[in-house]
Amino acid sequence: MKKKLLVLGVLPTEMGGSYFSGVTTVIRDLTPHFLEYYNVAIFATNLNKTKIKNKHLMYKGNEKVKIFGYSILHLLVSLFIELVKNPIGLIKELKDYRNVYGMPAKKMLLYRLSLEKIIDEFSPDLIHSHGVIFLPILKYIDNDSKVVTTFHEIPFTNKAAVDFNRNKGIDIEKLYTKTAKLLGNFTCLNQDKYKQIEYLISKEINFEIIGNGINLDKFYFEDNSRNIVRKKNKINKDDNVFITVASLTKRKGHSLFLDYIARNNLNITYWIIGNGPEYDNLKEQICILKLEDQVKLLGVIPNNELYKYYSAADAFILPSSSEGQAMTILESLACGLPVYVNNKIYSTLEFSNELMKYVIPIKFKGANSINSLSEFNRKDIAKLMSQYSWEKVASKYRDFFDSI
Structure with a gap:
């Protein structure tokens, strides 16, 4: 009989989640591959039970990952019971979340009430937690499941990330x-x-x-899509298009590349895909630098449409000052794009030597170091990505799970 695996994290908007991020992509694309070895369920903290667009993630046509969200009704009932039965314990728990772990106490309590019910219902043998926020919560749940925590990033070393989280009431260093x-x-x-x-x-x-890993069924170079998207955006055949796909936050560094374009008089088109709190600031910067004819804020593109824009571009640019392992690097390489990254994160990237030939560091405050894009062969780049399939990544996780 298969053991039970409960995955904790978040899911993307296309599945009913309240936002989209690299972590939502990882959970959506990696988790179904565990069905080879486990009965699998996901608890997504950003998913209202009544708004789940699909209660299962399908795999190979018939196997399913069960999806749990939160229920407002259940939370209200559970909270009332807790207040009646153990008010002092509840107050201590709330203080623990806030004072010890630097997290919004009420939100953590609601996560705990939801997770407690799911663990009781699903009875997992193993819990795979994407991120550390579930560890304080699991302290307060009677549960003997083995727990594996996956770190996607260590954000408290980055000032922009610290400030961003502080504005959300989170002390990430703590x-x-x-x-x-x-x-x-x-x-x-x-x-x-x-x-x-x-x-x-x-x-x-x-x-x-x-x-x-990367979903190679979703990300690949397609010549017809390239022509259609370039024509739609009035791009000439010989024009070089750079693209960034990322949330519009200070940490992602879009403004660095805008300054770089202006300072070096780069004759390129730059597409920025995504949304976020820096949208208005970037729009203003584009105007100040007089880059309106070169830079386009394209907003959010559905995940299943992104390969068309990667195909239409000629290079990917990631000016972030810190990253875990940006999914967009893998996506763009799978579509055959050379990747330019902030030299501050270049040393943290661990790909094969063959693939690293197509990942180029840039000092954004220095002189132009972008070479001719004609020297890169898209098919050669894309061909190397088979080693990063989610199937192979899931197999590594399975081996680790079996070792504990």
């Missing part, structure tokens, strides 16, 4: 330093991230470095 004491088995994306985690922990912990 969250990561204090949850380190609760950490058991974990995975992270690369050696650089492991060194950051190692700095936090004070005991020997079972871990594995497992990078992200």
